[in-house]
Amino acid sequence: MSFLRDEKVRGILYQLITIVAFAALALYIAHNTAQNIEARGIKTGFDFLNHSSGFDITESPIHYTTKSTHWDVYKVGLINTLIVSFFGIVLTSILGLIIGVARLSSNWIISRLAATYIETFRNIPVLLQILFWYNVVLAAMPSVRHSYSFFNSIFINQRGIFVPKPIFLNGSIYIAIAVVVALILGWFIHKWAKKRLEETGREFPVFSTNLALLIILPLIAYYATGKPINFDYPVLKGFNFEGGKTYTPEFLALLFALTIYTATFIAEAIRSGIEAVNKGQKEAAQALGLSKMQSLKLVILPQAIRVAIPPIISQYLNLIKNSSLAAAIGYPELVTVFAGTSLNVTGQALEIMAITMGTYLVISIIVSLVLNWFNHKMKIKER
Amino acid sequence: MAVYELKTAKKPPIKDSGIIFWIRKNLLSSPSNILMTLLSLYILYIIIPPFVKWAFIDANFAGHTKADCTGDGACWIFIRVKLKMFIFGFYPESELWRAKLTMALGALTVAFAVIDRVPKSVKIASILILPIVSFILLYGGVFGLEVVEPSKWGGLLLTLVIATVGIVLSFPIGIFLAMGRQSKLPIIKTLSVFYIEFIRGVPLITVLFMASIVLPLFFPEGVNFNKLARALIGITLFQAAYVAENIRGGFQAIPKGQYEAADALGLTYWQKMRLIILPQAIKVAIPNLVGTFISLFKDTSLVMIIGLFDLLSMVKLTASDRDWLGFDTEGYVFVALIYWVFNFAMSRYSKRLEKKLDTNNRD
Numbered sequence: 001m002s003f004l005r006d007e008k009v010r011g012i013l014y015q016l017i018t019i020v021a022f023a024a025l026a027l028y029i030a031h032n033t034a035q036n037i038e039a040r041g042i043k044t045g046f047d048f049l050n051h052s053s054g055f056d057i058t059e060s061p062i063h064y065t066t067k068s069t070h071w072d073v074y075k076v077g078l079i080n081t082l083i084v085s086f087f088g089i090v091l092t093s094i095l096g097l098i099i100g101v102a103r104l105s106s107n108w109i110i111s112r113l114a115a116t117y118i119e120t121f122r123n124i125p126v127l128l129q130i131l132f133w134y135n136v137v138l139a140a141m142p143s144v145r146h147s148y149s150f151f152n153s154i155f156i157n158q159r160g161i162f163v164p165k166p167i168f169l170n171g172s173i174y175i176a177i178a179v180v181v182a183l184i185l186g187w188f189i190h191k192w193a194k195k196r197l198e199e200t201g202r203e204f205p206v207f208s209t210n211l212a213l214l215i216i217l218p219l220i221a222y223y224a225t226g227k228p229i230n231f232d233y234p235v236l237k238g239f240n241f242e243g244g245k246t247y248t249p250e251f252l253a254l255l256f257a258l259t260i261y262t263a264t265f266i267a268e269a270i271r272s273g274i275e276a277v278n279k280g281q282k283e284a285a286q287a288l289g290l291s292k293m294q295s296l297k298l299v300i301l302p303q304a305i306r307v308a309i310p311p312i313i314s315q316y317l318n319l320i321k322n323s324s325l326a327a328a329i330g331y332p333e334l335v336t337v338f339a340g341t342s343l344n345v346t347g348q349a350l351e352i353m354a355i356t357m358g359t360y361l362v363i364s365i366i367v368s369l370v371l372n373w374f375n376h377k378m379k380i381k382e383r
Numbered sequence: 384m385a386v387y388e389l390k391t392a393k394k395p396p397i398k399d400s401g402i403i404f405w406i407r408k409n410l411l412s413s414p415s416n417i418l419m420t421l422l423s424l425y426i427l428y429i430i431i432p433p434f435v436k437w438a439f440i441d442a443n444f445a446g447h448t449k450a451d452c453t454g455d456g457a458c459w460i461f462i463r464v465k466l467k468m469f470i471f472g473f474y475p476e477s478e479l480w481r482a483k484l485t486m487a488l489g490a491l492t493v494a495f496a497v498i499d500r501v502p503k504s505v506k507i508a509s510i511l512i513l514p515i516v517s518f519i520l521l522y523g524g525v526f527g528l529e530v531v532e533p534s535k536w537g538g539l540l541l542t543l544v545i546a547t548v549g550i551v552l553s554f555p556i557g558i559f560l561a562m563g564r565q566s567k568l569p570i571i572k573t574l575s576v577f578y579i580e581f582i583r584g585v586p587l588i589t590v591l592f593m594a595s596i597v598l599p600l601f602f603p604e605g606v607n608f609n610k611l612a613r614a615l616i617g618i619t620l621f622q623a624a625y626v627a628e629n630i631r632g633g634f635q636a637i638p639k640g641q642y643e644a645a646d647a648l649g650l651t652y653w654q655k656m657r658l659i660i661l662p663q664a665i666k667v668a669i670p671n672l673v674g675t676f677i678s679l680f681k682d683t684s685l686v687m688i689i690g691l692f693d694l695l696s697m698v699k700l701t702a703s704d705r706d707w708l709g710f711d712t713e714g715y716v717f718v719a720l721i722y723w724v725f726n727f728a729m730s731r732y733s734k735r736l737e738k739k740l741d742t743n744n745r746d
Contacts, residue, residue: 011567011568014568014571015568015569015570015571018570018571018574019570022574029601032600032601032602032603033600033601035603035604036599036600036604037600039604105419106409106412106416107409107410107416107419107420107423108409108410109410109419109420109423109424109427110419110420110422110423113423113426113427119727120723122726123677123681123722123723123726123727123730124681124719124722124723124726125681125682125684125695125722126681127684127685127687127688127695128684128695128715128718128719128722131695131698131699131715132715132719135699135711135715136711136712136715321585321586321587322586324586324588324589325586325588325685325688327588327688328687328688335586335588335589335592339589339592343596349596349597349600350597350600353589353592353593353596353597356589357581357585357589357593360584360585360586360589361581361584361585363584364583364584364585365584
């Protein structure tokens with residue numbers, strides 16, 4: 001039996017055992033599942049996706065009725081997941097940046113305030129925060145008749161926030177074109193200014209120029225085409241508001257809780273990024289005579305971002321995954337409507353869980369591809 | 384001849400210590416700084432006085448019924464009356480001493496683990512014995528102890544049981560997964576990578592749904608897990624992937640020379656891992672592991688969605704009691720405080736460990 005002492009042989013043997021054990025387990029599970037499904041009379045296959053669902057969804061960004069199919073339910077759920085994740089990521093980035101910078105402020109009170117914020121919200125489960133916003137804060141809003149009103153166009157009450165909805169008339173396409181033109185122009189200006197800086201050393205105010213372009217060009221288009229954007233204002237009719245855009249308490253509770261919770265992690269990432277920059281870098285920038293703004297923009301931030309962005313992107317992914325906690329308050333995202341209601345209606349747990357988990361996996365893979373691309377781009381270029 | 388002229392004395396240097404100087408330097412050094420200070424004071428002003436008023440000044444502490452809550456503030460009587468529910472759930476009154484004893488033993492084990500002077504053997508022994516003793520105490524069925532079904536466990540007790548079992552069971556699985564991922568054997572490596580990345584790519588709630596809805600399909604008729612066991616399986620399998628990634632971080636921090644030295648000594652793979660690599664890898668990974676355990680502790684609240692009565696779900700349950708309707712706010716604040724205390728203590732401990740390990744590694 002001396003050949004068993006050979007590392008290679010043993011390696012192959014171990015792997016064979018693993019494969020056999022794994023295959024046996026898979027077969028065992030498949031066999032049991034098949035029997036259980038038959039015994040319980042559960043349907044199989046993906047036909048149910050074409051059957052009408054028979055239930056309604058409270059808020060749907062696309063056309064949806066009780067006659068719509070389970071595939072439509074999936075689409076509604078996925079789009080709602082992406083909507084709340086998008087708003088959450090934007091808001092949490094802004095809040096996290098503010099808190100992270102405040103944490104490093106030389107002002108003692110500001111820095112303590114930020115630290116308290118971080119330590120408080122990071123250590124309370126996000127599900128508790130979602131429920132708190134939903135059951136305590138938003139439930140305490142006034143009734144529809146006594147809504148808080150801002151400029152008579154934004155209303156806040158128990159049923160959510162009602163805001164004016166823009167209606168794009170003919171010609172508004174030109175405004176979109178103006179935005180695109182401004183972006184392209186801005187890119188060329190950026191290139192040109194960089195080239196000129198390298199050749200002559202003269203600087204050009206790229207940021208303010210581009211910002212001005214981005215505001216002025218669409219404005220010109222707006223007036224030139226005869227103001228093609230109207231607003232549909234919410235109006236109180238009977239027991240509820242009509243018209244405008246409504247953000248439901250479910251959406252708001254989820255959004256606020258995810259934003260506030262995730263911002264604590266983003267703030268910490270930003271702080272550790274800035275703290276990771278060697279002190280000598282700051283001193284060297286000072287010695288070169290750079291102003292405080294210049295040293296921040298040209299020396300500190302480019303290095304801090306390299307450290308801070310990877311954890312921030314994984315926090316974005318966490319936010320997307322945590323949006324599934326909406327199941328506890330009933331915001332109709334993927335897990336609530338598809339892995340919840342559709343699953344209960346059809347009973348096809350295997351197929352539905354596979355689709356749901358697969359969807360999250362695809363999102364995760366996309367996010368990690370972005371992360372890899374970023375890491376590659378930001379790698380210190382050693383010559 | 385030079386005439387000596389008396390020069391006027393220089394002013395003493397500006398005082399660079401003391402409270403006045405500190406305030407000037409840290410709060411009022413520039414106009415923008417002053418503005419920031421005023422802004423923060425305003426934020427504090429709009430948050431703290433109303434909260435203090437609600438939680439203490441206008442709050443009711445004494446009494447036994449809803450009628451005793453007369454103030455505008457918080458009704459802490461509700462918490463006091465329902466405290467047993469929050470901490471133990473439906474655990475039967477007559478057997479409550481068992482739950483209390485379990486918690487005390489848990490606290491003792493934690494104390495052993497944290498205090499440096501306790502010998503390592505005692506630490507490890509107490510961690511290994513705790514789950515067995517706890518199970519016997521909580522479930523019963525032997526030594527004349529009455530059986531208390533897990534469906535009666537609830538509140539903080541259940542949260543702690545889930546967190547502890549999750550931590551203890553996911554740890555060895557996580558180590559094996561991490562070793563698998565580092566392995567040179569392609570099939571074992573692929574399986575480990577797939578498992579870890581799959582779990583990390585999906586939300587915990589979907590894993591819990593799998594465990595509670597799909598898992599029973601995987602076993603023959605008649606094999607039945609209770610709800611708690613399903614949740615524990617889900618949480619453990621989920622947690623193991625994250626533990627594995629922490630341990631992998633530890634593996635990567637170990638210099639290659641350690642592996643080579645172990646090989647040169649003629650150690651087998653398992654000897655090398657057990658005696659050389661793992662002890663160092665785990666030590667490096669501990670701060671991150673504590674971070675993962677904090678996440679786990681927060682994540683236990685998700686079991687409420689699959690119908691277990693953990694600490695968080697007690698809020699809704701107690702606030703829907705007909706005699707105590709509408710005290711959600713007090714419930715959420717109280718429960719948040721409990722979660723916060725546990726997590727904050729853990730994160731402080733992890734910071735302390737990090738510092739300790741840091742100095743150890745310095746030459």
